[in-house]
Amino acid sequence: MVRQARAEATRQQILIGAAKAFEQKGFEGSTLGTIVEIAGTTKGALYFHFKSKEELAQAIIGEQHVISIASVDAIAATGGSALEQMVMLSYEFGHQMVHDPIVRAGIRLTLELSAVAGPAEPYLGWISAYERLSERASAEGDLLDTIEPKTLARFGIGAFTGVQLVSNVLTGREDLQQRLDEMWLLLLPGIMPSDRHLKIPAIRRARWSAAAS
Amino acid sequence: MVRQARAEATRQQILIGAAKAFEQKGFEGSTLGTIVEIAGTTKGALYFHFKSKEELAQAIIGEQHVISIASVDAIAATGGSALEQMVMLSYEFGHQMVHDPIVRAGIRLTLELSAVAGPAEPYLGWISAYERLSERASAEGDLLDTIEPKTLARFGIGAFTGVQLVSNVLTGREDLQQRLDEMWLLLLPGIMPSDRHLKIPAIRRARWSAAAS
Numbered sequence: 001m002v003r004q005a006r007a008e009a010t011r012q013q014i015l016i017g018a019a020k021a022f023e024q025k026g027f028e029g030s031t032l033g034t035i036v037e038i039a040g041t042t043k044g045a046l047y048f049h050f051k052s053k054e055e056l057a058q059a060i061i062g063e064q065h066v067i068s069i070a071s072v073d074a075i076a077a078t079g080g081s082a083l084e085q086m087v088m089l090s091y092e093f094g095h096q097m098v099h100d101p102i103v104r105a106g107i108r109l110t111l112e113l114s115a116v117a118g119p120a121e122p123y124l125g126w127i128s129a130y131e132r133l134s135e136r137a138s139a140e141g142d143l144l145d146t147i148e149p150k151t152l153a154r155f156g157i158g159a160f161t162g163v164q165l166v167s168n169v170l171t172g173r174e175d176l177q178q179r180l181d182e183m184w185l186l187l188l189p190g191i192m193p194s195d196r197h198l199k200i201p202a203i204r205r206a207r208w209s210a211a212a213s
Numbered sequence: 214m215v216r217q218a219r220a221e222a223t224r225q226q227i228l229i230g231a232a233k234a235f236e237q238k239g240f241e242g243s244t245l246g247t248i249v250e251i252a253g254t255t256k257g258a259l260y261f262h263f264k265s266k267e268e269l270a271q272a273i274i275g276e277q278h279v280i281s282i283a284s285v286d287a288i289a290a291t292g293g294s295a296l297e298q299m300v301m302l303s304y305e306f307g308h309q310m311v312h313d314p315i316v317r318a319g320i321r322l323t324l325e326l327s328a329v330a331g332p333a334e335p336y337l338g339w340i341s342a343y344e345r346l347s348e349r350a351s352a353e354g355d356l357l358d359t360i361e362p363k364t365l366a367r368f369g370i371g372a373f374t375g376v377q378l379v380s381n382v383l384t385g386r387e388d389l390q391q392r393l394d395e396m397w398l399l400l401l402p403g404i405m406p407s408d409r410h411l412k413i414p415a416i417r418r419a420r421w422s423a424a425a426s
Binding site: 026029111112120123124151152154155157158160161162163165166167170179182183185186187189190191 | 324336360364367368370372373374376380383396398399400401
């Protein structure tokens with residue numbers, strides 16, 4: 001048991017070292033040598049857990065997915081309206097991008113690969129999470145009849161992806177919170193029935209934080 | 214004069230060869246050897262025009278900027294309303310991304326660099342083009358008083374960037390036209406005064422094409 005816990009600790013240490021390397025130098029620019037150095041471990045230990053740099057990158061994208069799913073579930077448990085949950089998710093994901101090295105590396109790896117064909121899974125996962133919430137928003141009467149939940153989900157994830165990317169390029173994501181608030185300011189009035197517009201300020205303020213829960 | 218024209222033709226040939234290489238293999242993955250091979254020229258000819266791979270990448274991003282500015286000007290000359298021009302620009306840029314190798318390479322280079330700090334210029338240029346149009350839309354009474362032109366410009370470019378990125382990852386940009394239509398479908402009702410909503414279908418249909426002009 002002790003040996004197993006130690007192995008798991010080493011695996012995490014390697015993952016975080018790799019995340020830091022990928023985040024700073026990208027996939028092409030990171031060598032196993034650099035990763036081992038940043039992680040403060042040996043190539044032997046690295047090879048015990050991961051066969052290659054590709055496997056490390058996949059493991060980081062996988063961990064990021066686990067972190068994402070955990071926020072979706074935790075935010076679902078708040079009992080907020082579906083639109084509030086969509087707002088909370090966008091801020092929580094924005095927060096993770098700024099503060100969690102695994103998420104930052106996962107985003108950089110996903111974006112680097114997105115410049116070409118790239119991995120569809122992270123986007124499909126987020127679109128389906130938003131689609132379920134959009135369907136609930138529709139059932140809750142918060143969505144105009146003319147708007148397909150799938151359409152809102154796909155555009156919401158596309159818009160979020162671009163907003164965080166442009167915020168990263170222009171300010172290193174320092175203005176991300178403000179840019180997300182502008183996204184909801186522009187988007188909510190066009191998707192909600194006018195008799196629900198009074199709820200917009202409260203929906204825009206909806207937040208959830210892992211630290212606070 | 215003949216020599217100058219021939220030099221210019223070689224320069225274009227090299228740029229297009231480099232664009233094809235960068236588009237397929239990215240900046241890191243492209244060597245000067247591959248570029249020369251695709252361009253059907255020699256390293257001597259390449260070095261006559263460009264000092265390095267970096268300079269080639271910068272030249273492609275620069276050409277893409279020239280192509281962008283030309284569309285902004287041509288679309289301004291149509292005399293369409295500012296919102297119509299914003300719609301036209303998004304489709305024209307989407308069209309270029311699918312059909313113009315220089316634009317495709319420029320986008321890949323910009324995205325690869327955007328995964329890190331990245332070059333701010335292309336985004337700032339597009340945001341300021343959209344900001345001028347948003348100000349005109351406001352003067353034309355097509356924009357709600359509560360919406361700052363700068364906010365709409367920044368979100369419009371962020372959303373477009375993400376929509377094309379996700380479309381590229383999921384369908385190789387085959388569904389880009391449909392995804393752009395959904396973007397305007399969701400966005401226009403929330404930014405226009407309700408007494409202008411009847412104009413929305415016409416604005417969504419606004420198109421401009423270099424081929425047709």
